Amino acid sequence: MASPVPIVDYLVLDGDPHLVANQCTGCGARYFDRRNSCANAECGGTDFVKVPVATTGEVKAFTIVAFAAPGIPVPFVAALVDCEGTSVRGNLINVDPDPEHVSLGMKVRLAIYGLGADSAGTEAVGFGFEPISN
Amino acid sequence: MPNADAVWILGIHMTKFGKHPDKDVVDLAAEATLGALADAGVKMKDMGVLAAGNLLGGGLGIGQQLQKQVGQTGIPVYNVANACATGATALRTAVMAVKAGECDFGLAVGVEKLAGAGLLAGKDRKADADTWTPQGRYGAVASVDGRIGTETMPGVFAQIGMEYGHRYGGATFELFARIAEKNHAHSTLNPLAAYQKRFTVDEIMSDVMIAYPNTRSMCSANCDGAAAAVVVSGSKLRTLSLEQQRRAIKISASVLTTDPWEEACQVLPNVNTLTRNAATTAYEQAGVGPEDLDLVELHDCFATAELVHYDNLMLCKEGGAVDFFESGATWRDGTTPVNVSGGLESKGHPIAATGIANIWEVCHHLRGEAGDRQIPDAKVGLAHVIGLGSACGVHILEKAAV
Secondary structure, three states: OOOOEEOOOOEEOOOOOEEEEEEEOOOOOEEOOOOOOOOOOOOOOOOEEEEEEOOEEEEEEEEEEOOOOOOOOOOEEEEEEEEOOEEEEEEEOOOOOOOOOOOOOOEEEEEEEEEEEOOOOOEEEEEEEEEOOO | OOOOOOEEEEEEEEOOOEOOOOOOHHHHHHHHHHHHHHHHOOOHHHOOEEEEEOOOOOOOOHHHHHHHHHOOOOOOEEEEOEOEOHHHHHHHHHHHHHHOOOOOEEEEEEEEOOOOOOOOOOOOOOOOOOOOOOEOOOOEOOOOOOOOOOOOHHHHHHHHHHHHHHHHOOOOHHHHHHHHHHHHHHHOOOOOOOOOOOOOHHHHHOOOEEEEOEEHHHEOOOOEEEEEEEEEEHHHHOOOOHHHHHHOEEEEEEEEEEOOOOOOOOOOOOOOHHHHHHHHHHHHHHOOOHHHOOEEEOOOOEHHHHHHHHHHOOOOOOOOHHHHHHOOOOOOOOOOOEOOOOHHHHOOOOHHHHHHHHHHHHHHHHOOOOHHHOOOOOOEEEEEEEEOOOEEEEEEEEEOOO
16 A cells, blocks of 8 residues: 655655645744745755754644535634744644634644545544643 | 825726626626716826726726827826625735826726626536546546535535634624625615615524525625725825815725635635735734724625634634624724615726726715715725735725815
C-alpha cells in the first residue's frame, strides 16, 4: 500500500509528524507557500531552506465557525497558533467546539487525523492542534 | 476663499441601502451619479475623469456601462477593484487625477448588488478528487477551508478581534455585542440605512451564531446600494458660486495603504498595521489629530473589527480600545462618535459603495445637513475602510471656512 500523503506539502509525516516552513536565508522570514522571493521588502532574498516548526504552541486567536461554505462540516474551531514564534493557521481538534472548552492562551500541540483513502487506496492525512491537558 | 491647493468634494450622493430588486448595478450607479452631479451643480460634460468600482457584479467595465446611461464624453475611465476598499480607491483615483492637474473635476462611483448574497465565504467544498493530487502553492491534496482554518469573512474577522483580546484582555463576547448594539441604535436615525432597528444586547448575543463571537447582527448587512462623489480642484472651486463654495467639503487627507510584511501577516490577515500607517499619514497630511475629530465612520464589517480600529486609528491609547468603548466615547453623544450612520452592521455594506458612502455620511454632518442624527457643530471627520488582501483607505474631511 502506498504511503499516506499529507493534506499540504508543509506537513511532514515521516518520523514525528511536524510542519515545515520555507525560511528565507537572508532575514529568517518564514512562509508556508511556494515562494518566488521574500516579501520582506528590506530583504528581497530568493533563497529559502526548509525548517521544522515547533509542534507545540499557544492559541493567539480563535473563532468557532457555525456557518461555512456548503459542504464544510460545522461547527469547527479555526485558530491562529503561535508555535514558539512562528504563527500557524489550523483547526483546534479533539476538543469540544464551544467557548467553555476553547480559550485564548490555551496550550496546544500538533495532531494528525485521517481524511480517508482515494481510489488507489492511498490515505490522506490532515493536521490540527489539540489541547495539552495538564 | 477655498484653499487652492486642496481637492474638494463638491457634490455627493448615496442611494437608499437595502433591497432594490427592480434596479441593476447600472441603475443604482446612475442614480448615485446623477444625484452627486445635481448636488454639485455641475454636469457630466464637466467631468475630466471617472473612477468606478463594482466588485461582484460580474460584468466588465462598470464605468463604461455607467457612461452609456449618464453621458459618454470620451473621458478616461478607471475601473478599480480593491476588495472592500474599492469605493475609497475610486475616490482616491479621482483625487489623484485632480491633484496631478490633469483635470478640474473628477467623478468617483461605487456600486454593489448584494441583497440576499448570504455568507461571504470561500468556495463551496466539492467532493474530494478521485486521487489525492497536490495542487497550488501549498501542495494541497484536498480543500483546506474548514480543515486548516476558515476562509469565511465572519470567521477571519472574529479571529482579528480575538487576537486583540489575547494581547490586551477584556474583549468578551458581550463587549463585542455591545458594539453592535451601539451601531444598530445609531441606525434608527438614518433613513437610508438598510436596517433601522434597535436590538438589546441579549437579542444580539442570542441571535444566530455565525462565527463566535460574531452572531448575525454583529455582521455587516449584505444589501444593494451605490454612492458617488464629484471632486473639484481648489482653484476651480474659487470660480464657482458662493453657495457651491459654502457646501464644498475639503479633503484634508486622502491616503491608501497596503499591508507591509510582518511575521504572521500571510497566516491571518493583519488589518492593524496598514490602518495605523494610513491614519498616521492622514493626520500628518491634514494637520489634525484624533482628538480633533467630531465623528468617525470606520470599517465595522464585524463587531470584532470595530474594536481594533479604535486603536488602529489612534482614537484611544494603544491597547486601550476596550476601556475607550466602555467609557461611552463612541456613542453619538460621546467624545468621538463612531458610525453614527449605523455602520456596516446596520446601514449595510454594498461592498464597492461603502468607501464613498462613509464619506457621504461625514460630509452631511460637516454641511449641517444630517437631519435628526446631526452631530452638532461638526467640523472635522474621518472615514476609514479596509479591504482584505489588504488595502486601507483613510480620508479626513473638513467643513469649508466660507
